[in-house]
Amino acid sequence: MSRASVWTIAGVALVAALAVVSVLIGVAELDGFVLVASRIPRTVALILAGVAMAVTGLIMQLVTRNRFVEPSTTGATDAASLALLAVLVVDPAMPIAVKAIAAVLGALVGVVGFLGLARRIPVRSSVLVPVVGLMYAGMIGALTTFIAQRQDLLQELLAWGVGDFSGIVRGRYEMLYLAAAAALIAWIAADRFTVIGLGEDAARGLGLDPRLTLALGVVIIAVVTGVMSVTTGILPFLGLIVPNIVSRFVGDGMRRAVPIVALLGAAVVLACDIIGRLVRFPVEIPISVVMGVLGGAVFLVILLGPSSRRTEDA
């Protein structure tokens, strides 16, 4: 049995175990209604969100050829929030589908803008790309905050940016299947993304039109980011740390990496949500806070750890 399939089987077992725990934890007495209306939807939403965000992070890293980027550090999330805000200002009563489309379009513009900026960075430093991304995200965020302050919509803004699954019940998460579908398409097109990760010249040399694959990647990133913004809010660091950990064990070939990235993403999200529910039971702590703390710590270890040498090439 290959190493990757061992990892995959271990991942499936882990996710299944965590999912059972997630279904069993809660304040309400567990009966048939609670199970179907709240516990199972929440657990499914957690798995879908984890899969989608982790795979998106991997694509983002291949497309930019940089290990330290993900949608929330490159302006995609903030641009989605800006678009959502614009919809709210025009007409607060828009159906959720319209909001989702707006968020996806916003994220699309945000990602394209970031890729444009990233190409113009003169020093090919692998660390400068995410730094510029964070600043770019900060600028879009400042613009959004400014408009939100004028319109008294700061609270809504907080809800999009902070991932929280406590409001997930039946009927409020199904759009996440769309995000998971985008992740599935990424898996199908995995080999193309692997080739893109080698660089555009190499991709051309291998007979692949890089523009098409790039466009596909950008659309996948935008769909996942937009859908996540309107349903659960964004999970920080997830798309950053999961692909980094996985690539240490199975390398960069995307076809092998995608299933493991997806499973680990789901497992991390489930675990963080369970922690957030248990730490101050019965009060919940939003998952994005738990993830911000734990994910930040793990990311620092990745950045500064013993094998951080290899990040300084590129």
Next chain:
Amino acid sequence: MPERAPRATPVRHALSHPAARIAMLGIAAAAAIALFLLLDLPGRADYALGLRWRTVTGMLVVAIAVGASTVLLQTVTANRILTPGIMGFDAIFMTIQVTGVLVIGPRLLLGTSPTVLWGIELVLMAGIVVLLYWWLFIKRRLDLHLIVLVGLVIGTMLRAVTTFLQRLLDPDAFAVVQNLVFASFTAIDRDLLLPTGVLVVAAGVSIVPILRSLDALALGRSTAIGLGVAHRRVVMHAVVAIAVMVAASTALVGPVLFFGLLVANAAYSLVGHRHAASIPAAALIGAIVLIGGQTVLARGLGFATELPVVIEFLGGALFILLVLTGRTR
């Protein structure tokens, strides 16, 4: 940085002298203060004047703290893009404050004088900042870009920690920490104004004797040591001064990320890199931007609270521009 060669007429040359430029900045800052104080005064001026006077003093303290601390940090780290905020220093201070509220509890907190509490927090903050600096720049000797990324991650993480700790607080304590988290230049804490002002001025005065050593430090570590600078002592002095100033401005107005970047770079391009000129210039430019900006936004455009956001936006744009044009050092 070499002095620019004299050119054009003697008058223009005299005007481009750093001292003349600082004097002009001083006049502009005084004008901004006067405008802020006197524009649109209501009928019963006493109360409004008193309130505005407090705001102006607070903004001056913040301008000095942010301007000087950014220039100092950029000198000891040899670059033009770092600010204490980007390094996560103000996030450290906020975490200390929130942890303090959590550990001590609001009842005891209201009993203790805010100055004493703030003093304890300040000592903690200075200790942590010195340790962090020592670890990042001396022990690990990380690459500058990596340090920026590490600082940003530490900042994001600590902000999440702060949010997390806030969730653990009961509503009373929550109300106490709420106003720490958002930047606001207008809601200045009355009790802290005097102690922070004194400390910022003291930290500013304390660096006067090492101004020339700092000039040498800007030439690089080995050059500075070759010129007879006690490198470690000067750097540690500067880092402690930075910690004190960041703690002061964070306590007064909350976290600001890019403001220092704007004023420090404006100061370099106006008066050059000598610290005797660039630190006062940065402080004055800070005062002009803050007080002038607040006057324009509040009185002219009717935006009372948006100045921090506007400054962050412009600062972020400047940062990207500096990176894209390759002028990070």
